[in-house]
Amino acid sequence: MKSRVKSQRLLALPALAIMLLILVGSSLYFKPAENEMPMGAHASWVDHYYSPEEMVEKSDLILTGKVVRSEPELRIDLVITRHYIEIDRLIKGTVEEKELVPVVQTGGSIGIHTTQAFADAPLFQKGESFLLFLKATDEGHYLVMGGYQGAGKIVAGRVRMYDPDDKAGNSFHNLSASRAAKEALGILR
Incomplete structure (x- = not known):
């Protein structure tokens, strides 16, 4: 035995x-290899908007602005990135003069921790300009409305919504930044 x-x-x-x-x-x-970029994650967004009117109405803040600083943060096992936006034009909402607007996105790297940004909502980069439709949180920062729906990158003065076929954002796609701001203001009236 x-x-x-x-x-x-x-x-x-x-x-x-x-x-x-x-x-x-x-x-x-x-x-993944050091120089290999991992694929983005996909998400089903909790809030989804079906018209530009709905997105404008439900936004707490609408602005055009530029990313001046980005800071990754670790929350349990998830990395988020807090971007600070310098306002070029405030379309809706109230913000103190010269205040940087904190916008949080999922994704980023800090130390050995990395969380992939969602494929349809890539992380903002320092120096990039956007038309943003934002929702305030209880934590003092803002989130992009509908995940990707409320962000349009401004390239050569024109707004490029992440999904130009989306019903809420297509009213602003390919407009000049000033024309897109006027469209949003027109909806507010």
């Missing part, structure tokens, strides 16, 4: 070693 228990122990040790090697090997095998 003793030899049987001893042989089972001897078999268990190599089995554990093999399992450990498989785990370590697979983690190395599936790790």
Whole structure:
């Protein structure tokens, strides 16, 4: 009986070693290369807007502005990035003069932690300008309305909504930034 228990122990040790090697090997095998960009995550947004009127009406803040600073934060196991937006034109809402508007997005890197941004809502970059439809949070920052719906990147003076076929955003797509602001103001009246 003793030899049987001893042989089972001897078999268990190599089995554990093999399992450990498989785990370590697979983690190395599936790790992206340093210069390889991981794919973005996908999301089903909780809030979705079906018209520009609905998005304008439900926004707490609408503005055009430029990203002047971005700071990643770790929240439990999730990295978010807090961007600070310098306002070029305030269309709806109230903000103190010269106040930077904090906008939070999912995604970013801090230390060894990385969270992928959603594919349809890429992280803003310092120096980029946007038309933004924002919702205030209880934590003192803002979120983009509908995840991707409320952000249009301003490129060469024209608004590029992330999904130009989206019913809420297509009214602003490919307009000049000033014309898009006038359209939003027209909806407010």
